[in-house]
Amino acid sequence: MNNLHDDIPAELPQEVFSDLLSAGSVRIERILSRGQTSPESGWYDQDEHEWVLILQGGGELTFDNGDCIRLGPGDYLNIPAHRRHRVSWTDPDQTTIWLAVFYR
Amino acid sequence: MNNLHDDIPAELPQEVFSDLLSAGSVRIERILSRGQTSPESGWYDQDEHEWVLILQGGGELTFDNGDCIRLGPGDYLNIPAHRRHRVSWTDPDQTTIWLAVFYR
Numbered sequence: 001m002n003n004l005h006d007d008i009p010a011e012l013p014q015e016v017f018s019d020l021l022s023a024g025s026v027r028i029e030r031i032l033s034r035g036q037t038s039p040e041s042g043w044y045d046q047d048e049h050e051w052v053l054i055l056q057g058g059g060e061l062t063f064d065n066g067d068c069i070r071l072g073p074g075d076y077l078n079i080p081a082h083r084r085h086r087v088s089w090t091d092p093d094q095t096t097i098w099l100a101v102f103y104r
Numbered sequence: 105m106n107n108l109h110d111d112i113p114a115e116l117p118q119e120v121f122s123d124l125l126s127a128g129s130v131r132i133e134r135i136l137s138r139g140q141t142s143p144e145s146g147w148y149d150q151d152e153h154e155w156v157l158i159l160q161g162g163g164e165l166t167f168d169n170g171d172c173i174r175l176g177p178g179d180y181l182n183i184p185a186h187r188r189h190r191v192s193w194t195d196p197d198q199t200t201i202w203l204a205v206f207y208r
Contacts, residue, residue: 021155021205
């Protein structure tokens with residue numbers, strides 16, 4: 001057993017990505033953010049689908065059609081493969097914990 | 105966008121299972137419990153692997169080798185397919201929110 005709050009660094013100069021599970025067609029990842037965003041030109045264009053949940057903190061996703069969605073604790077969203085998106089905001093005042101399930 | 109705290113009934117005479125995502129080899133389910141347990145003889149013996157996380161509340165899993173693991177908020181665990189287990193306790197005083205990712 002492990003906990004999503006384990007090993008959270010006091011300082012987060014960069015986002016931290018940790019695989020919690022990797023098994024064939026599924027990967028579960030914890031992402032820690034504190035104010036980081038994707039670079040302006042940094043669209044994610046992924047081969048895998050991604051189901052994403054925020055456990056703590058807040059983040060905002062912007063899609064290349066202009067949609068902009070702000071997520072808080074408990075909010076979840078499915079991002080189909082190749083739906084281009086970027087992280088346009090994360091809470092600068094606390095550590096945001098994302099849970100992402102990547103699947104094919 | 106949806107939230108894991110949406111549609112939580114005030115009363116929970118039975119556990120409530122809701123599919124949040126179902127796609128090929130992956131299924132993500134929310135489970136709500138309030139004091140329910142598996143029947144004494146009610147072992148889960150699943151064809152799928154299950155990665156389980158508690159978001160709120162508490163629950164306890166007992167395995168057929170005698171292992172007994174109590175989970176609280178943020179705790180997660182991977183249960184391989186056919187590892188026989190039952191839910192031996194859930195918090196009677198609050199609604200427990202489980203997130204389960206079933207995969208093959």
